[in-house]
Amino acid sequence: MRVTIDFDKCEGHGLCALTAPEIFWIDDNGYTQFVAEPDDAERDNVVRAAQECPVRAIQALEDGQA
């Protein structure tokens, strides 16, 4: 799967980093960082983080999706 974040929407609160810390984290400058192609074992965590993002900035795409 692939992960993208729309940084025009992201407000950097870090809820995703709490929900799926293996995939999302806030760097020392306060910017959200993420693993763009996480292991399939992280799918549920990524999907949950995407659902819980208050501004819906996270997109989780299955392989083959545009």
Ligand code: SF4
């Ligand atoms: S939960 Fe959403 S708004 Fe908050 S840091 Fe993560 S991507 Fe950005």
